[in-house]
Amino acid sequence: MTRLLARLRKFFQPVTLLLFGLVLVFAVGFLAFSDKVTNMREPASVPAADGIIVLTGGQSRIETAIALLKGQHGKRLLISGVHPSTKRQALQRFTHADDALFNCCIDIDRSAQDTVGNATESAKWVKANDYRRIIVVTNNYHMPRSMAELSRAMPDVEFIPYPVVRTDLNQDSWIKQGDALRVLMTEYVKYLGSMARAAISAPQIAESSAPSGA
Structure with a gap:
């Protein structure tokens, strides 16, 4: 024993x-x-870009992206991840975008169901428009994973983050609030999953892109 x-x-x-x-x-x-x-904050100034992509699902994201479009920071806006049942007119009323702007310069993606899907559908839009510099609008807690997935889907495109800060996710109070702590922990776990997928797929991508032997 x-x-x-x-x-x-x-x-x-x-x-x-x-x-x-x-x-x-x-x-x-x-x-x-x-x-x-x-510690992320909305930037005081934003360089001009070819286009703007906003990922749906969080506080004030779409309104912020439309304001950037109105300010001529990009030529077109893609709203990625809109629910398939949401009508274009309802989305326009919700965002208070005027008819001319909405009809000329705003595209809607209804296929993406998660951040990976956002990146996949956004890549199609970027390629179709031959864009090279994109402003990315999403909430601050979602920005690291969004940038990772978008950069992996479009390694030759420059992405400019424009974080929309959730009011309860600030430097001083998040650790004392259950909801904020839960949001950060959930997003951190998802971010680790994204990094793990990138690490697993990297050797496969390198192998497929390597020149074949004689």
Whole structure:
């Protein structure tokens, strides 16, 4: 019995240390992610771009993107991730965009159901318009994952982040608010998943793009 307990202790000690290390890395990464996100602010000035992409699903995203379009920061706007049942007229009323602007310069993507889908559909739109510089509008907590997915789908395109800051995700109070903490933790886990997919797919992409032997 004593020998068995000694073996168990010998086995579990490195496992415990490994688990502790993983938890520590996760916690440090989460704090760094949260610090970066909660310190984001809407930029005071935005360089002109070819187009603007807004990813639906969060506070004031579409209104902000339309304001940028009105300010002539981009030639066209793609609203990505609109629910298939949402009519164009209803979206126009919701955003208070005037007829001329909405009809001339706003495109709607109803196919994307998540951030990966946003990137896929956005890539089609960017390629069709031959754009090279894009302003990306989404909430601050969603920006790191959005930029990662868009950059992976379009490595030759320059993306300019325009974060829309959630009022409860600020530098001083997020850690004290359950809802804000939950949003950040959920997004951090999704961001890690995005990074894991990128790491897995990178060797495959490199192999497929490598020149074949003679």
